[in-house]
Amino acid sequence: MGVITLVMLGSLVVLAVAGAVLWGQQAGRADPSAVLRAPTTGHPLGTDRLGRDLLARLLAATWPSLLPAVAATLLGAAAGITLGALTAVVDGRAARLLGALITLLLAFPALLVAMFLAALFGAGTGGAVCALAVACAPGFARITQTLAAQVAGTDFMAAARVLGLRRHRLLLRHVLPHIAEPLMLNTTVAAGSSLVALSGLSFLGLGTQPPSYDWGLLLSQGLDRVYTEPLPAVAPGIAIVYAAVAFQLLGEMLAGAAARQARPHPVDEPVAHPEPVAHLVRTDRPASVDHVLEVADLRVALPTADGVVRPVRGVTLALRRGEMVGLVGESGSGKSLTALAIADLLPDGARATWGRHRFLGTDTESLSGKERRRQLATGMAMVFQNPASAFNPSLRIGTQLTEAVRAHRGTPRAEAVEQALAQLRRVALPGGRRLLRSRPFQLSGGQRQRVAIASASMMRPGLIIADEPTTALDVTVQRQIMDLLRRIRRDDGTAILFISHDIALVADACDRVLVMYGGTIVESLPAPELAAGARHPYTRMLVASVPDLAAERDHPLHSIEGGPPDPSGAAPGCPFHDRCPHRLDRCAVESPVLSPLGPGHEVACWQPPAAAPSHGRRENEEAQK
Structure with a gap:
C-alpha cells in the first residue's frame, strides 16, 4: 500500500x-473547426464547445x-x-x-x-x-x-x-x-x-x-x-x-x-543462543487425568521500544479439580501475565511459549485456533480485580450474564435468563429480574464483584482464574466473596487459581500456595505450612512482612530491602540472590532447580534454610542489617 x-x-x-x-497553451487554444469532436487520435478525450x-x-x-x-x-x-x-x-x-x-x-x-x-x-x-x-x-x-x-x-x-x-x-x-x-x-x-x-x-x-x-x-x-x-x-x-x-x-x-x-513488532529469539533464565524447570512430569490445567515452562515475551522484556521465565504449575491454589508475590513478579497467558488474553505483540499446555485433559497445541478459543470460552473464566471495567457499561446485567451460554451452547433466551437468576441467588444477590435489568454503574462494588463471580460460573467452567478479586473491597465483603468462591469449587468441582497480595487471606483460603518471584515459581507448598514451614528465603521474608496484632507498635514494619529483578535483563543465577541473606557464591552464576523437599513441597534454592516458627522475621532482620 x-x-x-x-x-x-x-x-x-x-x-x-x-x-x-x-x-x-494547448488547453487554452480554441479551434472553431474542431468543435465538439468525438475522441480521436489527435484528441483522445475529444474537444469542447470552443x-x-x-x-x-x-x-x-x-x-x-x-x-x-x-x-x-x-x-x-x-x-x-x-x-x-x-x-x-x-x-x-x-x-x-x-x-x-x-x-x-x-x-x-x-x-x-x-x-x-x-x-x-x-x-x-x-x-x-x-x-x-x-x-x-x-x-x-x-x-x-x-x-x-x-x-x-x-x-x-x-x-x-x-x-x-x-x-x-x-x-x-x-x-x-x-x-x-x-x-x-x-x-x-x-x-x-x-x-x-x-x-x-x-x-x-x-x-x-x-x-x-x-x-x-x-x-x-x-x-x-x-x-x-x-x-x-x-x-x-x-x-x-x-x-x-x-x-x-x-x-x-x-x-x-x-x-x-x-508498538514495535515482536522480536524473534535466536534459536542458537537462548537467553539465560532465572530457573530451570522440570517438564518431565507425567500428565494426570485429575488435573484441570497443566502448564510447563511457560514464558512470555513483550516487545518494547528498548528491546524484548521477558516478565515470565519458565513457570510450571498444575491444578486439580476442586482445588484452590494461591499465587502470591510482589508487584511485577509476573502473576497477572501468567494468568493472562494461560487464558490467551495477552496484549497485542506479546508472545507466550511453553513446553506443555494441557487444559481439561487436552493438549492445546493439537487444537485449531477456533477449537482452542471455544475450549477456553466454555471451560475457563476470569474474575478481575476491578469489575467496573470488566463489564460493558452500556449493556444490562442480564445481557452480559446470558451472553456466553446463548452464544456457545445455543441456550434459548428464556432458559438463559432462568440460569442467570439461579446464579444470582447462588451469590446471594437479591433483586431478581430487576437486577438483570440494571446496568453495572447502578451497582455497588461488592454487588459488581458478586455479579462477576456469577458470570464466571454461568458456564460451569473447569477453571476460574481470580486475579485479585478482593483487593478493592472492605473486609466484610471480602469474606463474603471468599465464601462464594469456596462454595463454587465445592459444588461444581471447579479449580480456582487465586492471585493475591494478601498472604494471610491466601493461607486461610487456599489448599496450596505458589510463590512467584522474578517471573518464576520459587516455592510451592501446602497453604497450612506457609506461616511456619516456608523454606525459600523470599517466602520467609514475604510472610514476615505481613503485620499482625502481636507486633510491637514502637518497631517499624518489616520489609524486603531492594527491588525485584529487571525483566528486560538476562542475568545468570538465582533472581533473588541480590536480596537474599543466605546467598552463596553459586547463587550468582547458577540457577537453582525447583526440587521437592517433602510431600507437596518444592523449593528453588541451593541452600534452603530450616523451617523456623519465627515466620521468617529473623531472616528479614538479617537482610536489613
Missing part, C-alpha cells in the same frame, strides 16, 4: 507542477483542482483545531460555551453549509475555499476537543496552571504537542473529502468560474453529452476519485506507520 500511495501522490505532484507548463482539447485541459487542471482543496483543508483545520484546543485551556464556563458552540455548528450538514456560504460569499474559487473551510472546521473542532480533554485532566497540566502559564503557552506547549499526530492524520484524510466537495461546488456552478476551470467544472461541461460521448464526463470523474483515494491512502499509510512506531 505504501508503494501504491507514493506512486499515486508522485504522479499528482508531477502533473500539478508540469501540467500548466506542458499543456497550458474546440479546445479536453485531455490537455484535464491535465492542466490538476493544480487548480488540488491547491484549493489543500488550502480549504488547512484553513478549516487551523480554525477547528484552535477552537477545539481552547476548551482545554480556558475556564470552566468558557469551555462549556465553546463546547456548546461546537455542538451547534455540528448540527448543520457540512456540505449544505458550504453551498450556502459559497452562494453568500459569491461564486468563484476564493468563495468556495472559504466556504468549505468554515464548513469543515466544526469537525476538526470536535476531534480536537475530545483529544484535548484527555490532556486537560493530566497532572502536568495542573502543574502548568499552578505555575501561572498563559493560555497561549498552555496551548502551544502542553496541549497541541500531545495531540498533533492524530490531528495530522485526520487532516490528510480530510484533504480527499475537500477535493470531492470543491469539485461538487464547481459542478453546481458555485466554485471555479470560466474562463478558469478545474475538474468539477470540466465534469459539469462534459455531462451535457454524456449519453453520446461519455469520456468527457467520465475522465474528470476518474481524476477526482484518483486524487481523493491517494489522499485517503496517505492517511492510512501514516496511521499505520505511527502504530508501528508506537
Whole structure:
C-alpha cells in the first residue's frame, strides 16, 4: 500500500507542477473547426464547445483542482483545531460555551453549509475555499476537543496552571504537542473529502468560474453529452476519485506507520543462543487425568521500544479439580501475565511459549485456533480485580450474564435468563429480574464483584482464574466473596487459581500456595505450612512482612530491602540472590532447580534454610542489617 500511495501522490505532484507548463497553451487554444469532436487520435478525450482539447485541459487542471482543496483543508483545520484546543485551556464556563458552540455548528450538514456560504460569499474559487473551510472546521473542532480533554485532566497540566502559564503557552506547549499526530492524520484524510466537495461546488456552478476551470467544472461541461460521448464526463470523474483515494491512502499509510512506531513488532529469539533464565524447570512430569490445567515452562515475551522484556521465565504449575491454589508475590513478579497467558488474553505483540499446555485433559497445541478459543470460552473464566471495567457499561446485567451460554451452547433466551437468576441467588444477590435489568454503574462494588463471580460460573467452567478479586473491597465483603468462591469449587468441582497480595487471606483460603518471584515459581507448598514451614528465603521474608496484632507498635514494619529483578535483563543465577541473606557464591552464576523437599513441597534454592516458627522475621532482620 505504501508503494501504491507514493506512486499515486508522485504522479499528482508531477502533473500539478508540469501540467500548466506542458499543456497550458494547448488547453487554452480554441479551434472553431474542431468543435465538439468525438475522441480521436489527435484528441483522445475529444474537444469542447470552443474546440479546445479536453485531455490537455484535464491535465492542466490538476493544480487548480488540488491547491484549493489543500488550502480549504488547512484553513478549516487551523480554525477547528484552535477552537477545539481552547476548551482545554480556558475556564470552566468558557469551555462549556465553546463546547456548546461546537455542538451547534455540528448540527448543520457540512456540505449544505458550504453551498450556502459559497452562494453568500459569491461564486468563484476564493468563495468556495472559504466556504468549505468554515464548513469543515466544526469537525476538526470536535476531534480536537475530545483529544484535548484527555490532556486537560493530566497532572502536568495542573502543574502548568499552578505555575501561572498563559493560555497561549498552555496551548502551544502542553496541549497541541500531545495531540498533533492524530490531528495530522485526520487532516490528510480530510484533504480527499475537500477535493470531492470543491469539485461538487464547481459542478453546481458555485466554485471555479470560466474562463478558469478545474475538474468539477470540466465534469459539469462534459455531462451535457454524456449519453453520446461519455469520456468527457467520465475522465474528470476518474481524476477526482484518483486524487481523493491517494489522499485517503496517505492517511492510512501514516496511521499505520505511527502504530508501528508506537508498538514495535515482536522480536524473534535466536534459536542458537537462548537467553539465560532465572530457573530451570522440570517438564518431565507425567500428565494426570485429575488435573484441570497443566502448564510447563511457560514464558512470555513483550516487545518494547528498548528491546524484548521477558516478565515470565519458565513457570510450571498444575491444578486439580476442586482445588484452590494461591499465587502470591510482589508487584511485577509476573502473576497477572501468567494468568493472562494461560487464558490467551495477552496484549497485542506479546508472545507466550511453553513446553506443555494441557487444559481439561487436552493438549492445546493439537487444537485449531477456533477449537482452542471455544475450549477456553466454555471451560475457563476470569474474575478481575476491578469489575467496573470488566463489564460493558452500556449493556444490562442480564445481557452480559446470558451472553456466553446463548452464544456457545445455543441456550434459548428464556432458559438463559432462568440460569442467570439461579446464579444470582447462588451469590446471594437479591433483586431478581430487576437486577438483570440494571446496568453495572447502578451497582455497588461488592454487588459488581458478586455479579462477576456469577458470570464466571454461568458456564460451569473447569477453571476460574481470580486475579485479585478482593483487593478493592472492605473486609466484610471480602469474606463474603471468599465464601462464594469456596462454595463454587465445592459444588461444581471447579479449580480456582487465586492471585493475591494478601498472604494471610491466601493461607486461610487456599489448599496450596505458589510463590512467584522474578517471573518464576520459587516455592510451592501446602497453604497450612506457609506461616511456619516456608523454606525459600523470599517466602520467609514475604510472610514476615505481613503485620499482625502481636507486633510491637514502637518497631517499624518489616520489609524486603531492594527491588525485584529487571525483566528486560538476562542475568545468570538465582533472581533473588541480590536480596537474599543466605546467598552463596553459586547463587550468582547458577540457577537453582525447583526440587521437592517433602510431600507437596518444592523449593528453588541451593541452600534452603530450616523451617523456623519465627515466620521468617529473623531472616528479614538479617537482610536489613
